[in-house]
Amino acid sequence: MAKAETKPGKEREKGKEERKEGNKEPEAAKGLSIKKDEEFGEWFSQLIIKAELIEYTDVSGCYVFRPNSYFIWEQVQQYMNKRFQPLGVKNCYFPLFIPEHLLLKEQKHVEGFVPEVAWVTHSGKTPLKERLAVRPTSETIMYETYKKWIRSHRDLPLLLNQWNNVVRWEFKNPVPFIRSREFLWQEGHTAHASREDALSEVFTILNIYEDTYRECYAVAGIKGQKTEAEKFPGAEMTTTFEVFVPSGKSLQGCTSHLLGQNFAKAFDITFTDEKEQQQYIWQNSWGFSTRTIGATIMMHSDDKGVVFTPRIAPTQVAIVPILFEKVRDEILKKANELKDELKQAGLRVVLDDRNHTPGSKFYEWELKGVPFRIELGPRDLEKQECVVVRRDTGKKESLKLKDVKKRLPALMEQMHQDLFAKSQEVQKKESVHVKNFVDLKKGVEERKLIFADWCGHAECEQRITNETPAKILCLPFQDNDPAQGTTPTTGDCSVCGKKGLVVALVARSY
Ligand SMILES: [Zn+2]
Structure with a gap:
């Protein structure tokens, strides 16, 4: 206990140091002082602070998702909701608090989760009659309700999903995104009339998770089944998507569980089948969390900063005008026209007309992981051109101003495909x-x-x-x-x- 108590302060100090360092330079970023392949852990901590993705708080293991990282989570939500909808999965919301007697109903589940549960014990100074668990996962509170809703085979399948937060009070070393005490996720909880239907859904969801990694994050991984020792507490079978990142460690990317009838029996959830027989339901649960954002950052970012695929990047294009007194107004005018044109085309674009040197702006947008930078200077203007620079490769391409709108989406798509191939390569090579x-x-x-x-x-x-x-x-x-x-x-x-x-x-x- 005492050892763990020292952690919040220490972690907080680390955050402060980063900030102090960052504030010395008005141009925010001189890049990172630590290299990815030398001190991976330190590199990652510095990166996520400097790129304004995460902020530390006074509670160890609990982090602020700043707009640049929360945006990415919203993109993932949109993608997944679109994939869940055709399956008939509906979103809902269950309470954050789980009465103790419910959490204790399924024996293996209890053994797995109780060591990490945070409890609410008092209302003001008055002890509660029954302790309330802050949800570590929602099986128990949801299934107590499913029991009321499921009567006959016509009520099945019941396919619900929640986008919410959960708390697991672990004492292992916290790492932002990857291992935190509170995290955001979706948890799907479905009930089926047969094991066959349930199993088929377990795989369908696992495949959707893989697609999400590929389509949203440009990250490859390996699908498999957990061993008996590693499966979800209370599940009959757990499937997983494992992502191997360049630190030489693997990340359990998400899980899709066949719960079998374990919870159905513990919660006594039955239905009348077509032959008027009482049967226990078959259940699944599946979850995909904000640790997945950490996976794409670890996979693709480099010594200059974050690399995001254009599909999820909060800003896709930063226009940096190279301003010289004589033609300053003219360049700004063209840069603004270009910005408006790209915005209208649906791109997330910023025009950086601050009074910093172009070099310091380049560093900053590279650090923050903006996939494309457009440089526009006097000589470019004479030729009605600009220079487009790709973040991950540094490759430069001169484009006619009139062609930028048409060409950029193709460059973005190419970047996404290249990043995905690169992550496959990391896995293969190692x-x-x-x-x-x-x-x-x-x-x-x-x-x-x-x-x-x-x-x-x-x-x-x-x-x-x-x-x-x-x-x-x-x-x-x-x-x-x-x-x-x-x-x-x-x-x-x-x-x-x-x-x-x-x-x-x-x-x-x-
Ligand atoms: Zn053996």
Whole structure:
């Protein structure tokens, strides 16, 4: 307890230092002082403060999402809502507080979550009759209600989703976006008449999650099934999307669970089937959180600052006029026309006409992850041209002013595709397939993404956890397709040397 209590202050101090440093220069940013491939963790902390994505607070592990990061979350919400809607999933909202007796109803669920639950115990100075949990996840409060709503097979499927916040009071080292005590997410909770329907939805959702990573974040990953030891407390099966980032660690990107009938039995949720028989319902829950924003930042950003794909970038284009006295008015006029034209075309564009040097403005927009910068100077103006600079590659292209509107969307699309290919490349480059425990340990030491043949026994999984800083992340689906199931192997178990059963994915993780 005492150890954890020291954390908020320390973390806060770190935030202050960053700010002090940032305030020295009026042009906000001289870039970052730490390199990504030298001190990844420090680089990430500096980056998210300087790029104005996150602010620290006096509560350790609880962060401010500044407009630049909240905007991205809104883009993701829009994309997902569009994907959920055709499935018949509807959005709703359940209370933040869960009475203790409900949280305690499903035994495994309780064991998994109670250590991290924050409790409300008093109203003013008066103790409450029953403690209220601040939701760590909403299964229990939702299912108590589902019981009232579900009577017959005609009430199924019941497909609900919430966009909300949850609190998990962990004492592990907090990392903004990645591991925080309060985070934002969507949690889907569905009820079905058959296991088959439920299972099919688990995979449909997992595929939508993968699409979200690809379409919104330009990030690739690996879909798989969690082991018994790693599955969601109370679930029959947990599927996951694992993202391997350049720090040499993997990030559990989101999860989609088959809850089976565990909660249905604990909450006594039954329906009358078509043959007038009483049956327990089959349930799923699935969640995708703001840690996913951290995944795209970690994947694509560099020593100059953040790199966002144009699809989610709060600002897609920054026009920086190169102002010289003689032609100042003329350049500004053209820059404004260009801004209006691009705005009308639906692009998120700013015109930076502040009185700073062009160089300091370039640094700032690079730091903040604006995908394209347009430079407009006297010589460009003479030729009715401008220079377009792409953030991730630094590649420059001279364009006729009249062509910018038409050309930019294609450049943006190209950038998105290139970023996605790059994230696939990171994953491929860092992957190794190991045959024995020596190589497995070596792979962990080298911070690789390890494919290891496994016998399926918990002892071998435990040995990985005990003897290395890594764990089995998941059992990857064959060809990354959930419908094909996990990947069988004929090789020997890389831990015990006995007959292998399945391929396991092993790495350090957040
Ligand atoms: Zn084994």
